[in-house]
């Protein structure tokens with residue numbers, strides 16, 4: 001008996017209806033039910049499924065350790081055997097530091113470095129997931145000349161997983177906004193801060209950022225041979241940027257970064273908004289959270305074309321004092337005016353959570369759901385995750401990867417978790433893929449094109465699945 005027919009028998013009420021309604025979509029839905037616990041088949045099915053956008057992806061975290069190590073070797077950089085990190089060249093002589101090229105020829109060291117730069121073989125007895133995860137960012141190969149290679153890797157992988165749009169978080173100014181903030185100092189008044197930063201030459205930071213994005217995208221085109229007969233499928237992935245603000249920094253630096261994010265997004269159509277990053281539970285991020293929300297809320301009316309997505313509620317019981325769990329998502333929505341929330345894991349710890357959910361549904365605030373990341377960083381998965389609460393309340397949701405390289409994941413595996421740990425059905429998954437494009441920050445014409453392509457891709461996909469299943 002074909003598996004899809006067997007699945008019908010497992011569904012007490014759906015069976016008769018589905019037998020009559022044998023549209024490709026229904027058969028595809030039944031097929032997923034038949035393979036839900038057959039993980040290899042589920043992986044193949046979900047990889048082939050069109051997924052729309054990945055709205056929450058930090059470019060540095062999207063890159064696999066193997067790539068960083070290869071580039072470090074090609075560029076003459078070094079690695080630390082003890083700290084398991086990449087260090088810019090030239091290599092200092094010492095027993096600890098060796099050329100990255102040497103590490104590529106030493107299987108044991110290479111393997112240890114890949115582990116140190118990611119969550120692979122992560123040992124929970126030695127270091128908790130949160131600390132291991134965030135520590136990897138300080139160990140990576142951070143060099144400007146490879147940012148385009150990083151984009152190429154993310155785009156290539158997106159195409160291979162049937163993701164058609166990426167909104168990537170990046171800090172393109174190389175720290176210039178933070179330096180400018182220090183020159184201004186913290187004045188305690190948002191209007192004066194803005195005037196001072198503009199007078200000090202914030203436009204130069206914006207120009208620098210735009211030039212950097214030019215070079216990053218040009219390098220992507222070279223690496224993927226875009227515009228040639230041999231173009232990689234990654235060239236067809238539409239990319240937009242979110243300016244990434246480091247939230248665990250002093251107020252003058254944060255304000256300067258937020259302002260840079262607004263001006264850059266207003267002036268450059270490739271940059272569609274901003275987001276606050278770094279651990280939400282860090283000392284400054286917790287202490288100044290409300291201040292940061294007020295900064296964004298004060299600047300947003302001056303830059304009305306700019307959209308804001310915020311990491312909020314990337315917290316769990318015990319990670320911070322209970323009082324810290326009560327207001328982050330609400331303030332991100334109500335004070336900062338965020339159009340999207342990243343994570344939102346602690347939402348049910350907030351004051352009046354059901355009112356908050358209703359408000360998010362009413363405002364159409366989408367939550368970027370990062371199942372793998374929430375599991376490895378926060379230890380939250382399965383029934384501990386609030387995805388079901390969002391769905392029940394009608395809050396738009398979409399799956400995203402957060403840091404697929406660090407987490408050793410990819411978009412397909414987020415869908416696998418959604419199917420097996422959250423028990424979502426095919427219509428739920430399809431709705432999330434559609435929502436991801438609807439809530440993207442790209443211009444309407446781009447979104448209309450991507451949505452049309454997504455619907456066509458769904459028709460082709462369901463037709464193929466139905467043919468195989470029938």
Ligand SMILES: [Zn+2]
Pocket residue numbers: 056058311342402
């Ligand atoms: Zn994130």
